[in-house]
Amino acid sequence: MKLIEPEFLETLYKIRTVGKYQIVKELAKILGEDVRSVLYRINVLLKGKYFRFSVDYSLSELGLKLIVIITNKNLLLEESAAKFMRFVKAIAYVFPNKHFYSLYMPASTQELSQPLRIGGETVVVELHERLRNKTSFTTYGIDSVFSSEKGFSKESFNKLRKTIEEVFGSLGKEPYVGERKRVVFDAIDLGIIKELEKNAFVKQAEIARALGISLGKLRRHANLHVPYLIKGIRLMSLPLYPEALGTSLLVLIKSEDASVVRKLCEALVTHPTVISCAYRNDSGLGMAQFIIPFSMVRFVTEFLEKVGAEYGFEVSRDMMWLSNIEFSKRYTLPYKRWEEYVPKMSWNINELRRIFSGFE
DSSP: OOSSOHHHHHHHTTOOOOSHHHHHHHHHHHHTOOHHHHHHHHHHHHHSSSOEEEEEEOTTTTTEEEEEEEESSOGGGSTTHHHHHTTEEEEEEETTTEEEEEEEEETTOOTTOSOEEETTTEEEEEESEEEEOOOOHHHHOGGGGTOHHHHSSHHHHHHHHHHHHHHHHTTTOOOOOOOOOOOOOOHHHHHHHHHHHHOTTOOHHHHHHHHTOOHHHHHHHHHHTGGGTEEEEEEESOOOOGGGTTEEEEEEEEOSOHHHHHHHHHHHTTSTTEEEEEEOSSSSEEEEEEEOOGGGHHHHHHHHHHHHHHHTOEEEEEEEEEEEEEEEEEOOSOOSSGGGSSSSOOOOHHHHHHHTTTOO
């Protein structure tokens, strides 16, 4: 038995359990293995330098949405930078002279809904759900996440095209997600997600300590609420290619059919070069993020154009951006005091309007 094998890593994608030892027990049950051997394998993974684990979760279930802003304005130099930061999920520099910001906001807010190009200098995109990378190790191999020869190869993109074909072949066939319950999520759930986002294998006692709540209360939320928010454990910081030279390609995707963009995102995130893909629920709009070297931008663009012509979506070359992830910063879900957020969020929309003065 190998310590790291495709089946083992891909099984993590299905895990919605909170707590290291609870995850180990669940894995052992699914794989039909001894708990101690699974714990040993997990500890080996966690001690290694290649694999760090986070979680994927549902923004819409948390009552949130993602706002992406690409602008020539440095919003961090604004007077309200401190309050702006509470909304920020990620910041990056976009070549040649723009800035990228992604923010989480309540799904109910309409003030910044778009996409919208303003003055030819600023693009604002509202997205409702985001999928994180879940590389198909069965398809691409374990070494695909840290071998550029595997991840960047034309063969890997041929395999991706086949995956897209398979996913679109099931268009209209919604995957079974299990019984849904009417659960009211609260700020403790948000706090648990934040801790899991930093480390999917954090122990329950450590989460309770970080949130300042009792272990009993933590377990109630972990058992009754959080499994309906988590989509599974994901590998963090993919891929690990020094050849990418810290560049990230952002691509806006459009289609007349919202389900086309959603299915495309489901297929794209199985490829080792796609960090994430997000989409709207009410229209055919999405955005994918690739980690590739500059020399591959044209190849990826032409790949998407050809596949789009076949499956009913399009990518526009003037709606692509190359960012420098070496100068980027990422944050976990924003929260300070629980009562400020889910479900009674006190997001100051007027403050946002002031920050985005000139956007209106």
